[in-house]
Amino acid sequence: xxxxxxxxxxxxxxxxxxxxxxxxxxxxxxxxxxxxxxxxxxxxxxxxxxxxxxxxxxxxxxxxxxxxxxxxxxxxxxxxxxxxxxxxxxxxxxxxxxxxxxxxxxxxxxxxxxxx
Amino acid sequence: xxxxxxxxxxxxxxxxxxxxxxxxxxxxxxxxxxxxxxxxxxxxxxxxxxxxxxxxxxxxxxxxxxxxxxxxxxxxxxxxxxxxxxxxxxxxxxxxxxxxxxxxxxxxxxxxxx
Numbered sequence: 212x213x214x215x216x217x218x219x220x221x222x223x224x225x226x227x228x229x230x231x232x233x234x235x236x237x238x239x240x241x242x243x244x245x246x247x248x249x250x251x252x253x254x255x256x257x258x259x260x261x262x263x264x265x266x267x268x269x270x271x272x273x274x275x276x277x278x279x280x281x282x283x284x285x286x287x288x289x290x291x292x293x294x295x296x297x298x299x300x301x302x303x304x305x306x307x308x309x310x311x312x313x314x315x316x317x318x319x320x321x322x323x324x325x326x327x
Numbered sequence: 328x329x330x331x332x333x334x335x336x337x338x339x340x341x342x343x344x345x346x347x348x349x350x351x352x353x354x355x356x357x358x359x360x361x362x363x364x365x366x367x368x369x370x371x372x373x374x375x376x377x378x379x380x381x382x383x384x385x386x387x388x389x390x391x392x393x394x395x396x397x398x399x400x401x402x403x404x405x406x407x408x409x410x411x412x413x414x415x416x417x418x419x420x421x422x423x424x425x426x427x428x429x430x431x432x433x434x435x436x437x438x439x440x441x
Contacts, residue, residue, distance in 0.1 A: 215369075246429075256417060256432035302369060312377070313358055313421055314385065315430060317369035 213238045213305050217318035224293055225326050231278075232288045232321045234303030240264075242308035245279065245286045246315065250300040259301070262286065264308075290323075298325045329354045333418050333433035340408055341441050348403045348436045350418030356431070357422060359401040360385065361393065364415040364435075373416075376401055408440040 214237045224230040236245070247259040262270045262279050269277050274294075278287045290297055303318040331352045340346055352359065360375035362385075372385030376395040390412055392404040401420075405412060418433040 254415065254435040254437075256419075256435075258429045261429065312360075312375050312383065312385075313430065314360070314372050314375065315362075315370070317371070319367055319369045 213307065213316045215303050215305050215316050215318040217303055217321050219321045221322045223324040223326055226293060226295060228293055229289060229291045230293055230323065232301050232323065234286045234318055236284050236286065236305050238305065240307050244306040246304040247288045248302045248304060250302065260288065293325050295325050295327060297323065299323060329431065331418055331420050331431050331433040333436050335436060336434060337437050339439045339441065342409055343407050346405050346408060348416055350401045350403065350433060351399050352420040352431065353399065354420065354431065355398065356420040359418065359420045361403050362417045362419065363387065364417065370417065410440045412438065413440045414438060
């Protein structure tokens with residue numbers, strides 16, 4: 212079974228600074244997907260970024276980028292030039308490459324607060 | 328607008344009183360699933376469905392039922408709710424395929440069982 216670990220329950224950073232959220236996972240699979248989801252106070256789950264394990268290049272989406280280290284099973288999220296709207300709960304998630312149950316296995320989340 | 332609609336957003340009930348949380352998607356997605364979110368535990372899958380009349384258990388199915396009679400709807404049924412089912416529930420859907428499409432989430436249903 213896959214497990215996802217987020218070791219930082221809470222983090223805070225000053226507006227405009229850069230912050231990195233950590234995520235490690237455990238799997239015996241070789242092909243899979245990794246995700247970061249953002250959950251603001253509205254509760255909506257918003258996909259931030261997605262990484263296919265077979266791609267060596269790290270995914271980026273505007274101010275969001277990942278550091279994907281497949282051998283180390285690490286998938287950290289870097290937020291550059293942080294903004295007040297980045298305040299949210301962030302979940303790392305894993306999905307096995309599978310025709311069938313597209314189940315996401317989530318970490319326990321990191322609550323990020325951007326300080327004005 | 329493409330969306331997953333859950334109702335209600337908030338629900339307070341008492342132990343043993345049957346309830347249904349509805350979920351509907353307008354994207355013609357084959358795949359739908361239910362998660363519950365609890366503090367310190369992240370989100371955990373309850374049930375999923377790969378198509379009409381095809382459902383299967385996720386990681387925490389005890390105390391829940393689902394049905395998939397139509398492609399767009401995937402209701403979550405609690406026949407006899409208990410306080411340990413107090414949680415935030417999410418419905419999600421996607422086109423069939425291994426990560427080809429992202430999961431679209433509903434807005435969540437906060438359930439309190441007294």
